Amino acid sequence: MELLVIDKTDEELRMEVAGEDHTFMNVLKGALLKTDGVAAATYDVNPEQSGGQTEPVLSVRTEDEVDPLDAVESAAERVEQLTDEFADAFRAAADA
Amino acid sequence: MSGADGFEVEFVDRSERSARFLVRGLTPALANGVRRAIVADVPTFSIEHLRVVENSSVMFDEMIGLRLGLVPLTTPLDDFELGDTVTIALDVEGPATAYSGDIQTSDDLVRPADDDVPIIQLKENQRLELEAEAVLESGKTHAKQQGGVAVGYRHLQQTVVAGDRDEFEDDDGPQIVRGVIEEGAPEATDDDVAEGDLVLTDSFGNDLRERYPGKEVDVEDIPGAFVFHVESDGSFSVEELVLRAAESIGSRAVELRETVAV
Amino acid sequence: MMVPVRCFTCGSVVSRHWEEFRERTREGDEDPGTVLDELGVERHCCRRMLVSHRDLVDVVAPYQ
Numbered sequence: 001m002e003l004l005v006i007d008k009t010d011e012e013l014r015m016e017v018a019g020e021d022h023t024f025m026n027v028l029k030g031a032l033l034k035t036d037g038v039a040a041a042t043y044d045v046n047p048e049q050s051g052g053q054t055e056p057v058l059s060v061r062t063e064d065e066v067d068p069l070d071a072v073e074s075a076a077e078r079v080e081q082l083t084d085e086f087a088d089a090f091r092a093a094a095d096a
Numbered sequence: 097m098s099g100a101d102g103f104e105v106e107f108v109d110r111s112e113r114s115a116r117f118l119v120r121g122l123t124p125a126l127a128n129g130v131r132r133a134i135v136a137d138v139p140t141f142s143i144e145h146l147r148v149v150e151n152s153s154v155m156f157d158e159m160i161g162l163r164l165g166l167v168p169l170t171t172p173l174d175d176f177e178l179g180d181t182v183t184i185a186l187d188v189e190g191p192a193t194a195y196s197g198d199i200q201t202s203d204d205l206v207r208p209a210d211d212d213v214p215i216i217q218l219k220e221n222q223r224l225e226l227e228a229e230a231v232l233e234s235g236k237t238h239a240k241q242q243g244g245v246a247v248g249y250r251h252l253q254q255t256v257v258a259g260d261r262d263e264f265e266d267d268d269g270p271q272i273v274r275g276v277i278e279e280g281a282p283e284a285t286d287d288d289v290a291e292g293d294l295v296l297t298d299s300f301g302n303d304l305r306e307r308y309p310g311k312e313v314d315v316e317d318i319p320g321a322f323v324f325h326v327e328s329d330g331s332f333s334v335e336e337l338v339l340r341a342a343e344s345i346g347s348r349a350v351e352l353r354e355t356v357a358v
Numbered sequence: 359m360m361v362p363v364r365c366f367t368c369g370s371v372v373s374r375h376w377e378e379f380r381e382r383t384r385e386g387d388e389d390p391g392t393v394l395d396e397l398g399v400e401r402h403c404c405r406r407m408l409v410s411h412r413d414l415v416d417v418v419a420p421y422q
Contacts (some may be wrong), residue, residue: 001351017352023132024348030125032189054267076353083346085102086119087339093105093117094335123415154359154418166363212374216360217415239369245367246401331373 011039011061013068018055021045025056031075031082037066038075100183108276108294109291114327115334118252118276118294120320126250127322133341134244136235139178139204140331143170144233149225153216160216160224165240167196168209168329169230175205175339176232184228190218206230209330243337245327250275252294252321255304257281258312271304273297273315276323284308359414367403375399379408 002018025043032041040061046054060068101303143164148157183202188194197211226238235242279293300307328334361376375397382388394405
């Protein structure tokens with residue numbers, strides 16, 4: 001996962017997340033939207049045929065003086081927590 | 097994304113290579129993430145390169161290569177890393193049929209998941225002798241590297257009886273639902289299920305008219321409840337496949353968190 | 359020629375059921391639908407793989 005910040009202000013972030021696709025980006029976007037201080041979050045992946053930018057670009061806008069990079073960090077932490085919880089619940093059901 | 101009480105997983109149907117399980121508390125994004133990760137991100141071993149010594153069969157080397165690639169190989173993911181290879185050999189002389197069971201491997205942990213996949217039927221004086229490399233790669237590179245077969249999910253649906261059916265109404269055929277329903281009207285059925293029990297739609301021919309005779313039935317999606325159907329090609333168990341998929345999403349979240357934090 | 363290893367649509371390994379399917383339906387006279395049910399080939403994408411297949415190895419063998 002290679003990160004490349006395209007635009008960054010106090011409340012806006014545009015960042016390329018190289019090597020990822022919808023699998024992770026959509027989960028991350030979902031988590032971002034549930035993160036405190038995030039006003040808007042989306043990502044965009046262009047098809048191969050479009051030429052140019054084909055790696056996903058994550059866009060985040062925050063409010064209440066939350067730094068967008070901090071928001072991304074806590075969203076990532078949330079995804080981590082969710083997948084761990086899911087794995088634990090699945091394991092418990094599978095072993096039962 | 098989930099409630100305070102986290103996730104709830106329940107197996108509805110389970111056998112060695114296939115499972116149907118219900119997960120409550122998922123968002124659509126995470127459900128789809130898990131599905132996509134099962135299909136494209138959990139790697140399996142598959143034959144990739146051949147060195148053909150002799151092929152006097154009726155098929156070209158390339159056709160044999162394609163068939164061999166599609167044979168599922170057992171994949172112990174704890175012992176190998178992405179890109180690792182295992183050497184494989186096959187030597188069969190006709191008249192005989194070469195089966196996946198005739199494949200020899202350099203590592204006992206990696207072997208054909210089934211021994212009875214026919215590769216090529218050989219006649220008198222025909223022979224197939226080759227050496228090959230199996231490589232551990234993810235399903236993104238080629239469909240033969242996918243560990244999951246027919247992986248999908250549906251919303252869990254609840255049945256609600258809205259009233260009696262008008263007996264003089266035109267018959268507009270069966271009312272089909274597929275997968276699993278949550279029983280919302282046990283009093284309208286003949287069997288002794290309780291409200292909230294999970295019922296496989298196969299058990300009533302997927303037709304709600306069969307299950308609730310003479311009733312008008314509504315079907316509603318239950319938010320956050322998804323019924324997954326996962327089949328493994330034999331590379332590893334369904335349980336391992338799902339857990340590895342969740343782990344793969346989690347590990348990318350860890351990587352992102354650590355990169356952003358610096 | 360040889361029966362496809364996997365179902366084109368879903369990727370399930372159908373070829374391992376081919377020989378039994380052939381023996382019971384083509385050489386025997388069992389109902390193909392019942393045989394497929396018994397073999398556990400459930401989905402119609404997998405069923406068509408076996409129902410519509412013809413072995414051609416014997417046909418092309420003399421020409422190689």
